[in-house]
Amino acid sequence: MSEENTTESLFDAPPMAEQERMVEAILFASATPMTRRQIEARLPHGCDVSEALAHVKRRYEGRGVQLMRAGEGYAFRTSADLGFLMQKESVETRKLSRAAIETLAIIAYHQPTTRSEIEEIRGVSVSSGTIDMLLELEWIKLGRRRMTPGRPVTFIVTQHFLDHFGMESAKDLPGVKELRDAGLLDNRPAPGAIPGVLPDADRGDVPDPEDDQEDMFE
Structure with missing residues (x-):
C-alpha cells in the first residue's frame, strides 16, 4: 500500500x-x-x-x-x-404554592414576561421568594432585558421544565380547548380566575423564545 x-x-x-x-x-x-x-x-x-x-x-x-x-x-x-x-421516582416532594403555580403558568404562556407584567395579570404582587423558588427548581430562567425604561429582565421557562412535562418546546403547551377537554378548565371562567393566564383558544401561537442571554446584564 x-x-x-x-x-x-x-x-x-x-x-x-x-x-x-x-x-x-x-x-x-x-x-x-x-x-x-x-x-x-x-x-x-x-x-x-x-x-x-x-x-x-x-x-x-x-x-x-x-x-x-x-x-x-x-x-x-x-x-x-x-x-x-x-411514578415514584418522578414525584416532586416539594409542593408548589398557588402563587408559584400561577406565576409559572403566566411565564410559560406569556414568555418572555417581566415581573411587573406577571403582577398585572395576577392582580397581586409577586414575592421574591416565589421567583427564587422557580429559579432554584430550574423551571424558569432570566431572558433578555426589555428595551424599555429601566431595562427590566424577563423570565422564560427552561428546557428542564419542558423535559419534566414531556414537551419538546413551549409550542407543545396545551391550549384552552385541550385543557377544557381534559376537564382542567370549566367552559366558563371560574370565579376569581386569573385573566390572561392562557392565550386565546384560537390563537395557537404560544411564544417559544430561544433568547440568548448574552446581553442580560448589559
Whole structure:
C-alpha cells in the first residue's frame, strides 16, 4: 500500500454501524441532551451524525427507552407508555404554592414576561421568594432585558421544565380547548380566575423564545 493510500485510510470515517455505536455511547453517557454539533465534535472526522442518529432512533423504536429530541439536542428518554413505572421516582416532594403555580403558568404562556407584567395579570404582587423558588427548581430562567425604561429582565421557562412535562418546546403547551377537554378548565371562567393566564383558544401561537442571554446584564 502506498504512503498516500495509508494516509487516506487513517482519516476515513468508520463504517456506519460503528458510527451508530459511537453516537449511542455518547448519548448514553451524557447527563444532558446533546446537539448535533456537540456529537460531531466527539466523532472521528467525516462521520455522518444525522444518519447515525437516524439509525440509533430506528434501533430503539418499540424499546423501553427511545431516542428523542429535547429542544435543540437529543437524549434517551423512557418510552411514554412506560412512564407510569417511573411514578415514584418522578414525584416532586416539594409542593408548589398557588402563587408559584400561577406565576409559572403566566411565564410559560406569556414568555418572555417581566415581573411587573406577571403582577398585572395576577392582580397581586409577586414575592421574591416565589421567583427564587422557580429559579432554584430550574423551571424558569432570566431572558433578555426589555428595551424599555429601566431595562427590566424577563423570565422564560427552561428546557428542564419542558423535559419534566414531556414537551419538546413551549409550542407543545396545551391550549384552552385541550385543557377544557381534559376537564382542567370549566367552559366558563371560574370565579376569581386569573385573566390572561392562557392565550386565546384560537390563537395557537404560544411564544417559544430561544433568547440568548448574552446581553442580560448589559
